[in-house]
Amino acid sequence: MSYIVKELFKTLQGEGAQAGRAAVFCRFSGCNLWSGREEDRHKALCQFCDTDFVGTDGYGGGKFQDAASLAGAIAATWGKIERNRYVVFTGGEPLLQLDTALIGAVRAVGFEIAIETNGTIEPPKGIDWICVSPKAGAPLELRSGSELKLVYPQVDLFPDDLPDVHFDQYFLQPMDGPDRVRNTAAVTEFCLQNPHWRLSLQTHKMIGMP
Ligand SMILES: C[S@@+](CC[C@H](N)C(=O)[O-])C[C@H]1O[C@@H](n2cnc3c(N)ncnc32)[C@H](O)[C@@H]1O
Ligand SMILES: Nc1nc2[nH]cc(C(=O)O)c2c(=O)[nH]1
Numbered sequence: 001m002s003y004i005v006k007e008l009f010k011t012l013q014g015e016g017a018q019a020g021r022a023a024v025f026c027r028f029s030g031c032n033l034w035s036g037r038e039e040d041r042h043k044a045l046c047q048f049c050d051t052d053f054v055g056t057d058g059y060g061g062g063k064f065q066d067a068a069s070l071a072g073a074i075a076a077t078w079g080k081i082e083r084n085r086y087v088v089f090t091g092g093e094p095l096l097q098l099d100t101a102l103i104g105a106v107r108a109v110g111f112e113i114a115i116e117t118n119g120t121i122e123p124p125k126g127i128d129w130i131c132v133s134p135k136a137g138a139p140l141e142l143r144s145g146s147e148l149k150l151v152y153p154q155v156d157l158f159p160d161d162l163p164d165v166h167f168d169q170y171f172l173q174p175m176d177g178p179d180r181v182r183n184t185a186a187v188t189e190f191c192l193q194n195p196h197w198r199l200s201l202q203t204h205k206m207i208g209m210p
């Protein structure tokens with residue numbers, strides 16, 4: 001299977017429980033909840049996306065013919081350090097492309113594997129860290145995993161509206177955009193009143209990391 005990748009870069013995980021950890025981010029192109037075109041945003045199911053995932057023109061992006069070649073590019077992006085190898089598959093929606101072949105290929109070169117997903121697609125086996133970020137109006141197929149990271153506020157999707165979910169950790173992430181400051185204050189207050197939820201800040205944006 002070939003893989004269409006928007007960008008491939010080394011950074012620090014900016015969000016959630018693994019924030020601050022060095023990682024290679026493999027951003028797959030394409031999403032099932034928005035075309036990625038601005039002219040479509042107003043009619044998309046997910047309308048608040050902060051990411052360009054269209055095409056293959058980002059840093060390290062491209063079409064990779066097979067799992068071995070993409071795993072090789074991920075390993076080259078990480079560099080020679082052997083310890084704590086960590087790759088985060090994201091997008092776009094990574095579960096449109098991530099498969100057992102790629103999971104096996106990156107594990108074979110020593111990587112711990114994480115995913116950032118909107119929770120609408122069942123993942124293949126073998127992922128070490130599953131971060132699910134539900135979207136209002138989209139079916140939530142994935143109801144368990146390592147962390148649930150809910151962008152807040154979303155119309156018609158409140159933290160306690162998520163029935164029958166079983167995650168190890170629960171995060172609220174202020175929606176970035178014109179109301180970021182107000183949204184951050186709202187998340188802070190919500191977490192003070194509901195202490196099983198924790199604040200997730202997009203720290204990479206604060207320190208100028210991709
Ligand atoms: C760009 S998405 C890609 C992965 C997957 N499609 C998803 O939605 O989880 C990566 C993370 O950024 C979050 N995100 C997207 N737009 C955001 C925004 N405007 N403010 C805060 N977080 C945002 C998503 O909810 C998700 O947790
Ligand atoms: N540094 C950094 N951390 C991230 N955590 C989730 C991200 C994403 O876009 O999936 C992301 C990202 O784009 N950059």
Ligand code: SF4
Nearest residue numbers: 031034046049092118
């Ligand atoms: S589901 Fe994720 S990648 Fe798709 S539009 Fe929403 S935030 Fe962006």
Ligand SMILES: [Mg+2]
Nearest residue numbers: 050051090210
């Ligand atoms: Mg991002």
